[in-house]
Amino acid sequence: MVVAAKNVLKDNILGAFTKPAPTLYPHQWNWDAGFIALGYARSDFRQACSEMTALFRGQWKNGMLPQIVFSVENVGKYFPGYRFWDTNGVPGKPRNVRTSGISMPPVHGFILNCLLQLAPETKTYRPFFRRMFDRISLLHQYYYQYRDPAGEGLAFICHPWESGMDNLPTWEEVFNTIRFDDSEVPFYERQDLEHVDALYRPRKLSYDRYIYLVNLLRQQRYREPEIWENYPFQVQEPMFNAILSHSNEALIELGEWLRCDTGRFREWQAQTNRAMNNKLWSESKGTYVSYDRVQRRQIPITTAGGLIPLLCGAPDKTRAARMINLLESPSFRGTPAQPAWMCASTALDEPGFDPRRYWRGPVWINMNWLLFHGLHRYGCHTIAERLRADSLELVRQYGFWEYFNPWKNLPEDETNGGYGSNQFSWTAALTLDWLGM
Numbered sequence: 001m002v003v004a005a006k007n008v009l010k011d012n013i014l015g016a017f018t019k020p021a022p023t024l025y026p027h028q029w030n031w032d033a034g035f036i037a038l039g040y041a042r043s044d045f046r047q048a049c050s051e052m053t054a055l056f057r058g059q060w061k062n063g064m065l066p067q068i069v070f071s072v073e074n075v076g077k078y079f080p081g082y083r084f085w086d087t088n089g090v091p092g093k094p095r096n097v098r099t100s101g102i103s104m105p106p107v108h109g110f111i112l113n114c115l116l117q118l119a120p121e122t123k124t125y126r127p128f129f130r131r132m133f134d135r136i137s138l139l140h141q142y143y144y145q146y147r148d149p150a151g152e153g154l155a156f157i158c159h160p161w162e163s164g165m166d167n168l169p170t171w172e173e174v175f176n177t178i179r180f181d182d183s184e185v186p187f188y189e190r191q192d193l194e195h196v197d198a199l200y201r202p203r204k205l206s207y208d209r210y211i212y213l214v215n216l217l218r219q220q221r222y223r224e225p226e227i228w229e230n231y232p233f234q235v236q237e238p239m240f241n242a243i244l245s246h247s248n249e250a251l252i253e254l255g256e257w258l259r260c261d262t263g264r265f266r267e268w269q270a271q272t273n274r275a276m277n278n279k280l281w282s283e284s285k286g287t288y289v290s291y292d293r294v295q296r297r298q299i300p301i302t303t304a305g306g307l308i309p310l311l312c313g314a315p316d317k318t319r320a321a322r323m324i325n326l327l328e329s330p331s332f333r334g335t336p337a338q339p340a341w342m343c344a345s346t347a348l349d350e351p352g353f354d355p356r357r358y359w360r361g362p363v364w365i366n367m368n369w370l371l372f373h374g375l376h377r378y379g380c381h382t383i384a385e386r387l388r389a390d391s392l393e394l395v396r397q398y399g400f401w402e403y404f405n406p407w408k409n410l411p412e413d414e415t416n417g418g419y420g421s422n423q424f425s426w427t428a429a430l431t432l433d434w435l436g437m
Contacts, residue, residue: 156234169301341363365427399422
């Protein structure tokens with residue numbers, strides 16, 4: 001498994017960075033880059049650093065770190081490509097780097113801290129860590145300045161793609177409140193369906209909504225904060241904010257090592273955890289849920305993302321116990337008659353659950369990795385190790401797929417439980433991290 005995982009990364013490398021997959025994702029993706037860096041950390045630390053450096057070339061002057069940094073070699077092989085995003089000439093965007101116009105979950109702080117623990121020579125790499133520390137600090141400042149207009153400590157996402165969990169049923173609840181005409185969706189041609197069966201990908205209606213939002217952003221030339229005054233999609237999502245909080249914790253530790261002031265990271269981390277508990281906790285669900293800022297309401301849908309605040313220490317012992325009970329319940333473990341692998345991206349008993357469709361239910365290795373560390377934080381070592389074992393067994397049985405069917409007993413007409421793209425980089429990278437290789 002170790003050799004095969006390293007070969008996935010080797011086959012997907014494009015010089016300075018590693019693309020997520022052979023054909024479906026031919027550029028560099030934001031949070032993918034962080035997870036992929038971990039996969040190189042023990043065997044090729046220079047490449048691990050290169051993954052982060054290459055990504056941050058695309059950082060905008062205001063601190064925004066784009067969802068995609070486009071490869072010049074693969075122009076025209078992905079939609080929406082650089083030309084569709086139309087970010088060329090946007091003030092503050094790097095002139096010689098092609099990027100999208102939105103961001104993704106800020107895993108980079110705690111990934112950088114992981115790299116520090118694995119660095120072969122901390123003195124040699126100290127300039128790299130200082131440079132990345134400054135860049136990530138600017139990214140966090142961006143979220144609190146531009147995506148938290150009320151000063152609550154919660155950053156909102158402006159597009160499902162920013163969540164990293166592009167196709168959750170949660171977003172349907174938001175889009176059902178947004179009214180727009182078909183004429184407001186520019187013509188587009190999907191390319192994902194050339195590589196993956198439509199059964200496993202977002203439906204056309206979802207894609208129309210995604211493109212509608214991209215069109216709003218590019219029409220306004222990505223002007224922040226003015227664009228948010230009448231913008232219809234503003235969601236405070238628990239996983240995104242838990243990752244932001246946990247990265248604040250990491251920047252405190254990194255800052256102390258670098259002998260930098262860490263006061264603002266302490267304030268941000270405490271404020272974000274407090275705000276998640278005050279605003280995103282659902283007493284009826286026993287987990288955290290998303291909040292629609294425009295409609296001023298919680299979105300009562302149970303997803304794996306709602307469990308990720310364990311990662312940053314937000315829930316107290318009582319709430320953490322309820323979350324772990326939920327994780328051990330039929331909502332995520334299935335039943336004796338129909339057992340499930342940990343951990344479905346959308347709860348098994350949610351009406352929008354689909355075991356094969358992108359983010360509607362399949363298991364994702366990166367989500368399991370985040371939850372694994374959250375469980376260990378609360379002393380739930382047995383459950384954490386079971387989750388790790390499930391993840392490795394899925395890879396062993398099916399290969400390095402993008403995502404996996406959560407049911408342990410597949411339908412008779414289905415022999416492979418892996419979906420999306422095979423030879424997926426973060427699946428390989430996080431397998432290597434779990435194996436200590």
